[in-house]
Amino acid sequence: MDPLRNPFAPGAGTPPPELSGRDALMLRAATALGRIQQGRSEKSLVLVGLRGVGKTVLLNEIRRHAEDLSYRTCLIEAHEGKTLPALLVPHLRRILLGLDRMEALNEQVKRGLRVLKSFMNGIKTKFGEVEISLDIDAEIGAADSGDLEADLPELMLALGRAGQSRGIAIGLFVDEVQYFQTAELSALIMAMHRIAQENMPVILFAAGLPQIIALFGNSKSYAERLFDFPEIGPLGPADASAALSKPAAVEQVRFSEQALGYIFSQSRGYPFFLQEWGYHTWNIAKSADISIEDTYAASSIAMTRLDEGFFRVRFDRLTPREKNYLRAMAELGPGAQRSGEIAKILHKKSSDLGPLRDGLIGKGMIYAPAHGDIAFTVPMFDEFMRRIMPQASF
Secondary structure, eight states, X not given: OOGGGOOOOOSXXXXXXXOTTOHHHHHHHHHHHHHHHTTOXXXXXXXXXXXXXXXXXXXXXXXXXXXXXTOEEEEEEOOXXXXXXXXXXXXXXXXXXXXXXXXXXXXXXXXXXXXXXXXXXXTHHHHOOOSOOOXXXXXXXXXXXXXXXXXXXXXXXXXXXXXXXXXOOEEEEEESGGGSOHHHHHHHHHHHHHHHHHTOSEEEEEEEOTTHHHHHHHHOTTHHHHEEXXXXXXXXXXXXXXXXXXXXXXXXXXXXXXXXXXXXXXXXXXXXXXXXXXXXXXXXXXXXXXXXXXXXXXXXXXXXXXXXXXXXXXHTTSOHHHHHHHHXXXXXXXXXXXXXXXXXXXXXXXXXXXXHHHHHHHXXXXXXXXXXXXXXXXXXXXXXXXXXXXXOOO
16 A cells, blocks of 8 residues: 555654544543633643553643643653753743733733743752843842742742733643652642642643652642642553544555454554554555454564664663663563562562662653552563563573
8 A cells, every 4th residue: 555645653742643542531631721711720630651652642632722722831841861940941931922022011921031030040050051041130039049949839920920911821731750850840849839829820731651640749748639640541442443443544444353453462552552553554555455464464563663663762771780670570571560579580689679670760661550569661561671682691
């Protein structure tokens, strides 16, 4: 078949041709956006899930809906090596300047810009200077202490008041939130707490790996009253089939029921993997009726592509000791494993492996679903580890 007509799009954060199985979440997000816009209180949403479930896609889709509602938005991706202020300040500058350019002079917007300048001055010593200019005098004594937990809530409150004065709601979108340092996450939670207390038109949508529920709770005990944590998991058989069959039907192509069932069994219903299998199956198929034989032929290509990209890029960030630890996890199979059982395979005490575990959690490779348990954040990574390290040395 014509590869130019291939509707499937495997890629990091690439929107699928059919956003299947997420209607309830999108309705929930739309309701939250509408309530905030009407001046009502609403919890912010933090999307929680493993790699490959489409959290980034959903975050982008919610942001598009917010902008359709005339929200001012910003999207940042947390990562190692860049601080929350460095990521956030340029976007807040853009939003405030946009509000400032609206018709009438507005003191709340001007104050928001002055507080932002104060915040930038205050964080220089601790977080480094943010490389943007702002041609306005700072508001002395406002958000300029250099203490992020004190200053960020004050800055966010000024932002909220600026938006409120213009009748405009603001949406903050943060991906990979698990990479924030403890003090940064705490400051962000405190900022949203102040926003909620003052009923300002600002809402946060964030996404991250499963450990963020504990990170939020450990940071501030009231986090559960400020945020909802919807779990984003793999698709069920019906939704997975729709994710493949509906885009194909638009191009007058049909997957057989057997082909759909086989792809589901291989992909486990994870949206990213579904796109990978759909893409390669389409390119292999010789006719508009895709058979199970086509999916057999495409499966090895899809798995090779995942090994060389999705899995390998994470494997290459690991130290030899980290690789050995994950290989020991893989020896025990899929799902959560007891830390003590992994230690036995490695002939170590569980306590001796604590720093190694913490490092892997910090890199976003594993998480602790329960006390003493460890699980991969990347679906099917246990199988990859056994493929890439067939001869384990324990």
